[in-house]
Amino acid sequence: MFGAGDPDADLMFVGEAPGTREDAVGIPIAGSPGKLLDELLASIGLRRDQVYLVYVLACRPPGNRDPAPTELSRCRPYLEEQVALVEPRVVCTLGDFATKLLRPGGAGIKQRHGQTEVVEIGRRAVHLLPLFSPAAALYTRALRTALEGDVLRLTELLARPAPRQPEREESVDDEPVVAASPSGTATPNEVAPETAPVEPQPPEPEAPDGPQLGLF
Numbered sequence: 001m002f003g004a005g006d007p008d009a010d011l012m013f014v015g016e017a018p019g020t021r022e023d024a025v026g027i028p029i030a031g032s033p034g035k036l037l038d039e040l041l042a043s044i045g046l047r048r049d050q051v052y053l054v055y056v057l058a059c060r061p062p063g064n065r066d067p068a069p070t071e072l073s074r075c076r077p078y079l080e081e082q083v084a085l086v087e088p089r090v091v092c093t094l095g096d097f098a099t100k101l102l103r104p105g106g107a108g109i110k111q112r113h114g115q116t117e118v119v120e121i122g123r124r125a126v127h128l129l130p131l132f133s134p135a136a137a138l139y140t141r142a143l144r145t146a147l148e149g150d151v152l153r154l155t156e157l158l159a160r161p162a163p164r165q166p167e168r169e170e171s172v173d174d175e176p177v178v179a180a181s182p183s184g185t186a187t188p189n190e191v192a193p194e195t196a197p198v199e200p201q202p203p204e205p206e207a208p209d210g211p212q213l214g215l216f
Contacts, residue, residue: 001018001022001023001026001028001055001058001059001060002058003028003052003053003054003055003082003086004027004028004052004053004054005048005049005050005051005052005053006049006050006051006052007052007085007086008086008087009050009051009052009086009088010088010089010090010158011046011050011051011052011088011089011090011091011092011154011158012051012052012053012054012083012086012088012090012091012092012126013029013037013051013052013053013054013091013092013094014054014055014056014079014091014092014093014094014098014102015028015029015053015054015055015056015094015095015098015133016055016056016057016067016094016095016096016097016098016133017055017056017057017058017059017060017061017067017097018055018057018058018059018060019060019064019135020060020064022060023060028053028054028055029053029094029134032135032138033133033134033135033138034048034134036134036137036138036144037134040134040147040148040151041151043148043151043152044151044152044154044155045155052082052086052088054079054082055079056072056075056076056079056097056098056101056102057071057072057075057097058075058078066097067097072097072101076101077122079121079122080121080122080123080124081122083121083122083123083124083126084122084123084124087124087162088124088126089126089127089158089160089161089162089163090126090127090128090129090154090157090158091121091126091127091128091129092128092129092130092131092154093109093128093129093130093131094131094132094133094134095109095132095133095135095136096108096109096110098130099112099113099130102119102121102128103117103119103128103130104119109130109131109132112130113130113131113132113146113147113150114129114130114131114146114149114150114153115129115130116128116129116153116157118163120166123166123168124165125162125163125164125165125166126162126163127157127160127163129150129153129154129157131147131150131151132144132146132147132150134147
């Protein structure tokens, strides 16, 4: 399942994997969890089409089982590429698997929900805010109350500038110009001297036709 929403969104939600209802309709976070997400977004003045929704696992696991470690590792490059393309400033992980995958330390959603930190996802540094998943919050009132309170933190978090981005390695196009130095060795960033223009030479006179007279 592809991500959905605003491709230039400042806010991205990362869920675990599509379920049966999402697989059927082709929309991330659908059904009752999707309605709850829409209500949570409305509480901070946002709509679904103003954010970006994606999963750490692009395909629904058979029987809605938990994602396997090999599946998560194989799908992670696709997630990182979507983060690089959308360039969000804030990423919210929804649930335990997404939280453990995208933040260092291995602590789960129960320990980290509502706590912000800066993490790097692939080539992009973002403000990370772990949240309980809307699906889990539907069945436990305490989780829903915590989720509603944590979402309110997004207003302040979205007002922050993007974190400082990791330094990009120089590509071939970024290599400095190298010119020959007067000593004959190449030195980086040395500007090559301009070549003096060549003065045009007058054409050679053509030899006249017929015999030529010379001196004896």
